[in-house]
Amino acid sequence: MKQSVLIFAISCLLASCGSNDSADHQHAAAQTSNVNKAVLEADITDGRQVVVLLADDNMKFNAKEVKVKAGMPVELTLKHTGKAPKATMGHNVVILRPDVVVSDFVERANAAAATDYIPEELTGQIVVHTRMLGGGESDTQTFTFEKPGTYTFLCTFPGHSMIMKGKFVVE
Numbered sequence: 001m002k003q004s005v006l007i008f009a010i011s012c013l014l015a016s017c018g019s020n021d022s023a024d025h026q027h028a029a030a031q032t033s034n035v036n037k038a039v040l041e042a043d044i045t046d047g048r049q050v051v052v053l054l055a056d057d058n059m060k061f062n063a064k065e066v067k068v069k070a071g072m073p074v075e076l077t078l079k080h081t082g083k084a085p086k087a088t089m090g091h092n093v094v095i096l097r098p099d100v101v102v103s104d105f106v107e108r109a110n111a112a113a114a115t116d117y118i119p120e121e122l123t124g125q126i127v128v129h130t131r132m133l134g135g136g137e138s139d140t141q142t143f144t145f146e147k148p149g150t151y152t153f154l155c156t157f158p159g160h161s162m163i164m165k166g167k168f169v170v171e
């Protein structure tokens with residue numbers, strides 16, 4: 001916390017910002033510190049790449065990037081480590097194909113409450129997705145990336161993908 005205040009003070013100094021800008025700067029700093037920068041690598045077990053993503057009541061995933069290989073099954077588990085119910089703090093993981101326009105997808109997902117925010121008309125844009133989970137729940141999906149590339153993953157609960165978003169880097 002002290003460090004982020006210091007960084008804020010320094011960046012404020014460098015930008016020689018006036019008091020009017022302080023709120024904006026503070027807001028931006030808070031958002032940045034809320035984004036997890038961690039990189040996960042899969043554990044290979046019995047020919048499967050095991051990946052466990054965690055999501056919590058603070059609307060965060062435990063990783064920003066996941067490294068896996070193409071052509072080998074991925075066993076992806078999402079665990080909701082929080083206590084909040086699905087209706088207010090639901091989390092899923094949706095992995096999109098590389099050519100998808102993410103902002104368009106998110107817009108359609110927001111309107112898909114009846115199907116737990118999975119837009120059924122766009123399933124062709126989805127590599128795989130977990131169920132929408134409430135606190136304490138988990139879901140596992142096994143699938144294979146056929147081609148190397150960078151694939152966006154996100155939570156489609158409305159508003160969450162602003163922070164709950166990252167990438168699978170498939171080699």
Ligand SMILES: [Cu+2]
Binds near residue numbers: 155157160164
């Ligand atoms: Cu979420």
